[in-house]
Amino acid sequence: MITIIDYGAGNIRSVLNAVARLGYTTKLVSTPQEVDEAEVLILPGVGAAGHIMESLKASKLDNAIRKYIAENRYFLGICIGMQILLGETEENGGKDCLNIVPGVVRKFNGGLKVPHMGWNQVKQRKSHPVFNGIPDETDFYFVHSYYAEPEDKTVIAGETIYGKPFCSAIIRDNMIATQFHPEKSGEPGLKIYDNFVKLATGKIL
Amino acid sequence: MLTKRIIPCLDVKAGRVVKGKSFVDLRDAGDPVELADFYYREGADELVFLDISASSEGRATMVEVVERISEKVFMPLTVGGGLRTIDNIRRMLLAGADKTSLNTAAVQNPHIISEGADKFGSQCIVVAIDARRVPGSKQPRWEVYTHGGQKPTELDAVEWAKKAVSLGAGEILLTSMDADGHQSGYDNELTRTISEAVNVPVIASGGAGTPQDLYNALLIGKADAVLAASILHYNNYTIKDIKEYLSQKGIPVRK
Numbered sequence: 001m002i003t004i005i006d007y008g009a010g011n012i013r014s015v016l017n018a019v020a021r022l023g024y025t026t027k028l029v030s031t032p033q034e035v036d037e038a039e040v041l042i043l044p045g046v047g048a049a050g051h052i053m054e055s056l057k058a059s060k061l062d063n064a065i066r067k068y069i070a071e072n073r074y075f076l077g078i079c080i081g082m083q084i085l086l087g088e089t090e091e092n093g094g095k096d097c098l099n100i101v102p103g104v105v106r107k108f109n110g111g112l113k114v115p116h117m118g119w120n121q122v123k124q125r126k127s128h129p130v131f132n133g134i135p136d137e138t139d140f141y142f143v144h145s146y147y148a149e150p151e152d153k154t155v156i157a158g159e160t161i162y163g164k165p166f167c168s169a170i171i172r173d174n175m176i177a178t179q180f181h182p183e184k185s186g187e188p189g190l191k192i193y194d195n196f197v198k199l200a201t202g203k204i205l
Numbered sequence: 206m207l208t209k210r211i212i213p214c215l216d217v218k219a220g221r222v223v224k225g226k227s228f229v230d231l232r233d234a235g236d237p238v239e240l241a242d243f244y245y246r247e248g249a250d251e252l253v254f255l256d257i258s259a260s261s262e263g264r265a266t267m268v269e270v271v272e273r274i275s276e277k278v279f280m281p282l283t284v285g286g287g288l289r290t291i292d293n294i295r296r297m298l299l300a301g302a303d304k305t306s307l308n309t310a311a312v313q314n315p316h317i318i319s320e321g322a323d324k325f326g327s328q329c330i331v332v333a334i335d336a337r338r339v340p341g342s343k344q345p346r347w348e349v350y351t352h353g354g355q356k357p358t359e360l361d362a363v364e365w366a367k368k369a370v371s372l373g374a375g376e377i378l379l380t381s382m383d384a385d386g387h388q389s390g391y392d393n394e395l396t397r398t399i400s401e402a403v404n405v406p407v408i409a410s411g412g413a414g415t416p417q418d419l420y421n422a423l424l425i426g427k428a429d430a431v432l433a434a435s436i437l438h439y440n441n442y443t444i445k446d447i448k449e450y451l452s453q454k455g456i457p458v459r460k
Contacts, residue, residue, distance in 0.1 A: 013275060013299065013300070013301045014275060014279075014301055014303070017275055017276050017279075017301065018279055020276075021276070021279070046303075046325075046326060046328070046329070047325065047326045048326060112404075113404055113405060113406050113429060114404060114405065115327065115328050115375055115405070115406070116207065117328065117375070117376065117406050117429070118207050118208060118209075118210050118250065118406070118429070118430070119207075119208045119210070119250055119459040120206065120207045120208065121206070139208060139459040139460075141280065141281060142207075143281075143303075143328045144328075145327070145328075161206060162207060183279060184279060184280055184281050184303065185279070185280070186245070186279055186280055187279075189279060190279060
């Protein structure tokens with residue numbers, strides 16, 4: 001059973017479709033208790049980080065997610081679901097985030113078109129089962145205007161170049177997060193979900 | 206490096222794909238779900254669906270079509286045509302669309318751009334502009350048309366693009382009405398002018414006949430992506446052919 005957090009925004013459906021396509025059953029949840037009961041947790045994300053943080057705080061999901069990750073249980077955050085793991089974001093005039101991964105989420109600048117929208121290569125900075133069967137520098141689909149800058153560079157699992165290299169994936173213990181959208185990245189994206197679920201359910205080590 | 210996107214465009218009427226030549230002479234070209242899956246497997250980077258149904262029944266059908274496509278196809282989907290309200294946008298996003306394209310509604314009520322961007326994020330709000338060259342002007346100028354290219358608005362396309370972006374549009378889908386359907390190349394001057402005037406991605410549309418036309422739109426027109434319909438639908442070229450051509454000429458594309 002794959003638990004997907006529904007905080008009332010975001011394109012939950014495409015994540016559901018991707019996980020369902022792989023043959024896994026899914027459950028949408030929106031309460032701290034349901035997060036606590038999850039075996040495998042996915043936090044999707046489309047929208048504005050500030051709004052999402054407000055929504056998570058209002059439903060007390062913020063602390064539930066902190067606790068879940070602190071217990072080193074399997075977690076996958078996507079796009080904004082990765083950004084809000086950091087300490088703070090410049091989005092929405094500056095907002096505090098979950099501070100599970102210390103660092104700042106910054107806006108792209110320097111004459112670049114924003115959002116960074118389209119397929120771009122992910123340089124794998126860690127060898128990890130979630131990348132099994134995915135060649136280095138595979139293209140994934142991105143759409144975002146802000147990027148994560150973790151203080152601890154050892155958590156950076158993937159890097160992508162847009163103007164300059166930025167952190168496009170984070171892995172720390174059993175917490176995995178991607179700035180790109182695996183559910184929009186064709187077969188390599190589905191492979192990320194498949195690897196993650198197999199890892200979380202003990203089917204690969 | 207961010208790759209340039211090749212985006213097949215499927216015009217859908219009452220649940221079936223059709224494509225117009227200069228907005229008339231429609232010809233049926235198949236089932237949208239099958240075509241979406243076909244282009245997904247062929248290596249398209251995104252898909253755009255334009256609902257050209259005039260009726261509310263047609264639009265309800267489109268929601269079902271989007272639902273079925275999003276279960277099979279794991280790449281970005283943009284849906285446009287007939288979206289008038291925030292609720293129309295919400296329905297398409299919930300059905301599985303990633304972006305919604307606004308044209309006539311955005312011109313009539315620009316507030317829908319800012320409201321949509323605020324509610325769903327700028328990345329969900331594409332503003333589609335149908336532009337036609339104003340004949341006889343000394344400096345090149347283009348006028349915005351609405352209602353499927355039927356109605357002139359007196360809006361200047363460049364000014365309108367800038368305004369749409371300032372209101373929160375995350376992308377511009379730019380169609381040259383002069384070039385559309387003729388398969389003799391995009392209006393690269395129009396594309397370049399708009400692409401340089403805004404800081405969001407611009408999709409060039411209208412006029413692709415050969416891979417070189419796409420190359421020119423990306424290089425000369427400075428487009429971030431190219432929309433292609435006839436060049437693909439009638440099997441003149443495959444996406445693979447086009448990407449090989451572009452790659453050999455130094456344009457970054459997803460392989």
